[in-house]
Amino acid sequence: MQLSHGGESSPTGAPVARWSVEQVLALAPDAASRKAGTRLGSAGPWSGTGSDASGAVWGLCKGSGSTPYRTVVDTTGPAYACSCPSRKFPCKHALGLLLLRVSDDGAFRPAEPADWAEEWLAGRRARAARESGPAAGGDSARGPADPVAARKRAERRAERVTGGAQELEQRLADLLRGGLAATDRSGYGLWEETAARMVDAQAPGLAARVRELGAITGSGTGWPVRLLEECGLLHLLDTAWLGRDRLPDPLAATVRTRVGLPVSAEGPPVRDQWLVLAQYDTPDGKIVARRIWLYGRGSGRTALLLSFGAAGRSPAQALPVGATIDAELTPYPGGGQLRAELGEQFGATTAAGPPPGIAAAAAPAVYGNALRDDPWLDAWPVTLRDVIPVPSKDGWQLADAHADAHAEAHAGTRADARTGSALPIAPAALSRPGLWKLVALSGGGPVTVFGEIGHRGFDPFAAWDPGEEEEGAGTTGGPVVQLI
Numbered sequence: 341m342q343l344s345h346g347g348e349s350s351p352t353g354a355p356v357a358r359w360s361v362e363q364v365l366a367l368a369p370d371a372a373s374r375k376a377g378t379r380l381g382s383a384g385p386w387s388g389t390g391s392d393a394s395g396a397v398w399g400l401c402k403g404s405g406s407t408p409y410r411t412v413v414d415t416t417g418p419a420y421a422c423s424c425p426s427r428k429f430p431c432k433h434a435l436g437l438l439l440l441r442v443s444d445d446g447a448f449r450p451a452e453p454a455d456w457a458e459e460w461l462a463g464r465r466a467r468a469a470r471e472s473g474p475a476a477g478g479d480s481a482r483g484p485a486d487p488v489a490a491r492k493r494a495e496r497r498a499e500r501v502t503g504g505a506q507e508l509e510q511r512l513a514d515l516l517r518g519g520l521a522a523t524d525r526s527g528y529g530l531w532e533e534t535a536a537r538m539v540d541a542q543a544p545g546l547a548a549r550v551r552e553l554g555a556i557t558g559s560g561t562g563w564p565v566r567l568l569e570e571c572g573l574l575h576l577l578d579t580a581w582l583g584r585d586r587l588p589d590p591l592a593a594t595v596r597t598r599v600g601l602p603v604s605a606e607g608p609p610v611r612d613q614w615l616v617l618a619q620y621d622t623p624d625g626k627i628v629a630r631r632i633w634l635y636g637r638g639s640g641r642t643a644l645l646l647s648f649g650a651a652g653r654s655p656a657q658a659l660p661v662g663a664t665i666d667a668e669l670t671p672y673p674g675g676g677q678l679r680a681e682l683g684e685q686f687g688a689t690t691a692a693g694p695p696p697g698i699a700a701a702a703a704p705a706v707y708g709n710a711l712r713d714d715p716w717l718d719a720w721p722v723t724l725r726d727v728i729p730v731p732s733k734d735g736w737q738l739a740d741a742h743a744d745a746h747a748e749a750h751a752g753t754r755a756d757a758r759t760g761s762a763l764p765i766a767p768a769a770l771s772r773p774g775l776w777k778l779v780a781l782s783g784g785g786p787v788t789v790f791g792e793i794g795h796r797g798f799d800p801f802a803a804w805d806p807g808e809e810e811e812g813a814g815t816t817g818g819p820v821v822q823l824i
Contacts, residue, residue, distance in 0.1 A: 361627050361648070364438045365539060367418070369428045373435060374539075380436025381627075383447055389440070391448040397441055398457040401433045411437050412457040414464060421460045443627050443648045446656045497542050501599055504541025505578045508534070508550070512575055520564045520571075528554045545600030549574050573716055593673040594714050605670040605681035612636035614643070614667055615692050616659045617723075617790045618801035620824045621649075630655040633721060633790070633801065634669070634680075635695045642721045643669050643680040657682070661802065662820035664692040674714065678721070694788040694804035694820070697725030700740045701761040703793045719794030726786040729779050730762070735770045736779075737762035738798055741786035766797035774823030778803050781821055791823075800824075 368374040380386075380401060387408065389399035395415040400408035403424070410423040411433040420434040441448055453461055511534055515523065523530065531554030538547035553574070556567045580587065580595045587595065597603055617633040632645040649655035659665065668683035698706070703722050710720040726741040739762035769775055781787055781803055791800040800823045 361439065361442055364435060364442060365544070367430055367438075367542075368435055368539075369430070371536065373428055373430075373432055376432035377435025377439060380432060381439030381443060383440060383444055386437070386440060386447070388454060389437075389447050389449075390451040390454070391441070392450065392453055394461075396453055396457065396461055397437060397448060398454055399437050399440070401436065409433050410454075410456050412453075412460055413437060414461065419464060439627075444656070497601075500541050501543045501546075501601070502582065504538050504543045504546060505581050505599070507537060507541070508546060509575070509578050509582075512571055512578075515571065520567050523567070524558045528557075530554070531557075543599050545598050546574075546577070547600070549577070576715060590674065590713065594716075597672075597674045598714075598716050603672055603674070605672050607670055609668040609670045609683050610636065610639055610641065610680075611666075611668045611686075612638045612641070613664050614669065615664050615695055616661050617642075617695070617721075618822065618824065619659060619661050620801065620822075621655070628655060630657060632657065632659055634659075635723075636669075637664065637692075637695075642678065643671070644678045644721075645682055646679060661822060662691065664690050691819075695723050695790070697723035697788050697790075699742075699761070700724050700727050700738050700763045700798075703763060703798065707793045717794075719792035719799065721790070722793050723788065723790045724763075724798070725788050727763075727789055728784065728786055729765070729775075729782050732762075732764065734764070735767070736765040736775060738765060738789065738800075763793065764797040766794065766799040768796075769799050769823075772824065774800065777821055778823055781805065789823075 365374050365377070368377060385402045386399045387402070389397070391397045396412065397415065398410075398412040401411055402408050410421075411431075412421050413419070413430075413434055415438075418430075420430040422431050422433045424431055424433055426432065452458070531550055535547040535550040535554075538544070538550060549570070553567060553570055556563055556570060559566070577595065577598055580591075581599050584592045584595050593603070614634040614636055617635055619630065619632045621628050621630050623629075628649040630647045630649065632647075634643045634645065635641070636643070645657065645659075647655035647657035665685055666687045667685040669680040670683055672679040672681070703724060706722050707717075707720045710717055724738060727738040728741050730737055730739050765775065778787070778789065778800055783806075785806050787806055788804040789798075789800050790802045791798055802823055803821050805819070805821070
């Protein structure tokens with residue numbers, strides 16, 4: 341769960357960060373609890389939900405009887421209490437409450453705890469005060485948990501992750517020893533069972549990557565090569581975790597994030613005029629993940645905002661694409677520091693033109709530089725300037741509009757020169773309607789396109805009308821066009 345300081349309570353009393361779905365499910369005592377908790381992760385069965393600044397969340401869950409179950413979670417522990425008769429810890433109601441918090445933050449209005457929740461929380465505070473001794477003073481019942489105990493809990497979780505990483509290394513060795521081709525006969529159960537073991541080890545990031553391996557097996561021509569590549573990256577992540585003490589601090593933070601340990605946004609906040617580049621939703625099991633890309637006009641930084649919504653409901657966070665907001669963003673630690681948390685906003689949004697971009701030929705080097713900070717990056721955001729979508733043998737490409745004259749002379753034609761400095765459009769984008777929007781917008785002329793460059797090509801997210809000029813030259817022509 342994404343709490344401050346390695347998943348424990350913050351010694352400074354600062355607000356804790358949001359939890360992820362995988363990190364909540366990693367708390368489940370067994371697969372049945374995970375399944376039952378997921379069913380309760382929507383607003384339907386819940387009423388009387390709330391939260392407070394100390395990290396407590398509570399709610400009433402409708403059950404088979406006339407009286408709803410009273411559920412409360414202290415996220416700084418974490419610790420749980422529920423009036424249901426279950427002997428599992430945490431119970432499905434506690435898991436459902438936490439999953440609801442992940443997907444629908446608006447359902448939890450800041451408030452004073454309900455009487456029944458306050459009674460349990462007060463008992464926890466009193467016990468913490470007694471355990472901390474007289475030296476803690478009278479305010480200990482209201483203060484953060486014992487930092488020594490918090491450190492021990494973090495160490496215990498790190499030990500579990502280490503055990504999971506060592507087990508995964510053994511399984512990868514067995515897989516390679518038996519031959520990758522044999523995995524096609526094993527079915528998906530091999531991968532799901534391994535992923536479940538990683539969840540038990542409280543390493544949801546490793547579990548997610550194992551499930552991705554299962555999707556590669558038998559996925560078309562050349563799948564053993566792709567599987568070997570991904571196994572190599574997973575092996576690299578395992579060994580990086582096992583040797584994390586020897587890594588530079590930024591890379592160690594990236595490794596902790598990649599294996600699924602919680603992190604929180606940390607300062608200092610960056611205030612800027614942030615251009616909203618793109619916004620799109622992707623399914624993540626029963627949860628919908630929303631990604632919002634921003635570009636800072638003054639800082640030149642690109643940032644990613646993540647939010648989540650329950651199945652069938654859109655995430656609460658939304659920003660108008662193509663507008664500029666005056667706001668503060670607080671970055672998360674790790675390679676590149678792309679992910680950020682939206683803070684205070686100042687004033688109204690304003691319309692704006694496209695951001696500055698680079699040539700298509702320069703984009704692979706940008707991605708390559710980003711890989712030095714995070715070797716597990718699938719892609720990196722870039723804005724391409726003056727590119728033209730052109731068909732190729734295997735699909736489409738984005739070619740530089742201003743082909744080098746020397747390259748053109750050797751290629752023989754302008755079209756050949758363009759394809760000599762072009763990026764293939766990623767396979768995932770070829771089947772989306774956004775590709776044809778891009779082709780129609782271009783009409784054979786240059787456009788500015790924002791998207792992600794990765795090892796499979798360029799995935800376009802948004803484009804600007806050719807009539808619009810860049811910052812500093814005024815804006816003309818139509819608005820931004822969403823491509824995803």
